[in-house]
Amino acid sequence: MATALLTHADCLLHVTPEGHPERVARLEHVLHALEGLRLTRVTAPMAAEDDILRIHPASYLADLRQALPKEGFGRIDGDTFLSPGSLDAAFRAAGAAVRAVDLVVSGEVQNAFAAVRPPGHHAETDTAMGFCFFGNAALAAKHALDHHGLARVAVVDFDVHHGNGTQDLLWDEPRTLFISSQQMPLWPGSGRPEEDGVHGQILNLPLPPGSGGVQMKAAYVDQAFPRLRTFKPELIIISAGFDAHQDDPLAELNWSTEDFRWLSRELCALAAELCGGRIVSTLEGGYDLNALAAAAKAHVEELIEAGT
Numbered sequence: 637m638a639t640a641l642l643t644h645a646d647c648l649l650h651v652t653p654e655g656h657p658e659r660v661a662r663l664e665h666v667l668h669a670l671e672g673l674r675l676t677r678v679t680a681p682m683a684a685e686d687d688i689l690r691i692h693p694a695s696y697l698a699d700l701r702q703a704l705p706k707e708g709f710g711r712i713d714g715d716t717f718l719s720p721g722s723l724d725a726a727f728r729a730a731g732a733a734v735r736a737v738d739l740v741v742s743g744e745v746q747n748a749f750a751a752v753r754p755p756g757h758h759a760e761t762d763t764a765m766g767f768c769f770f771g772n773a774a775l776a777a778k779h780a781l782d783h784h785g786l787a788r789v790a791v792v793d794f795d796v797h798h799g800n801g802t803q804d805l806l807w808d809e810p811r812t813l814f815i816s817s818q819q820m821p822l823w824p825g826s827g828r829p830e831e832d833g834v835h836g837q838i839l840n841l842p843l844p845p846g847s848g849g850v851q852m853k854a855a856y857v858d859q860a861f862p863r864l865r866t867f868k869p870e871l872i873i874i875s876a877g878f879d880a881h882q883d884d885p886l887a888e889l890n891w892s893t894e895d896f897r898w899l900s901r902e903l904c905a906l907a908a909e910l911c912g913g914r915i916v917s918t919l920e921g922g923y924d925l926n927a928l929a930a931a932a933k934a935h936v937e938e939l940i941e942a943g944t
């Protein structure tokens with residue numbers, strides 16, 4: 637079965653100030669790297685407002701619309717900016733995640749990758765932060781549970797920064813298992829093992845600065861994979877950030893492109909074992925353009941291989 641690639645040109649309309657790491661060129665480099673791969677290309681729809689309201693309150697959406705500038709930039713916090721096209725981009729990013737779930741759960745494709753921005757995993761219930769506005773991965777999980785009636789959904793976040801937003805949005809959701817690996821210490825500062833959710837359904841895997849593939853593989857093999865096998869998800873959602881790469885300027889982990897390939901392959905193998913191979917992956921961070929493009933390509937090549 638096929639691998640879907642979901643994206644939309646609106647995701648390039650979210651513009652950030654000169655020098656900002658989360659920039660338009662990131663997505664352009666990812667899409668260029670994926671050219672020529674055997675993918676079912678899908679135009680990402682905008683999420684419906686009701687989709688967004690599944691995870692964020694109406695007051696939050698109203699505040700974002702209020703903050704949207706007619707020109708130039710609106711500023712949410714020190715790192716998080718809105719340009720006139722930002723909410724269109726954010727609605728496309730969220731819509732891509734929702735549509736990807738529809739395609740994978742219905743069996744139209746084996747798995748899917750949403751090449752989108754802005755990213756989502758730092759957006760909390762009513763707080764935009766860390767370049768993020770809507771919790772795309774958490775929304776995908778809730779959509780799979782509430783709309784498609786799945787019983788158990790796992791979210792695996794390998795972005796180098798803790799998925800504090802996904803953790804917040806899924807904090808009391810017993811139908812999910814949230815696993816997040818992150819450099820610690822590092823912004824946003826959360827993600828300690830004792831943060832385990834209302835039902836013990838959150839697993840945080842902190843990794844020390846300077847550590848590389850050996851430590852990452854140990855954390856996943858010893859802790860993450862056994863938890864996934866125990867949980868028996870019906871769908872695995874991946875928050876695919878590529879900023880743990882050794883070339884990334886925002887963090888100090890030393891994963892190679894082949895480490896991302898290994899992790900992607902192992903997650904595909906687990907999905908094949910546990911849930912008919914069903915994976916929805918959505919782009920989060922990754923700020924060295926060449927490393928991002930290479931690691932994202934390796935990730936998607938493994939999705940394609942798994943669906944073949």
Ligand SMILES: [Zn+2]
Pocket residue numbers: 795796797877879920921922
């Ligand atoms: Zn990140």
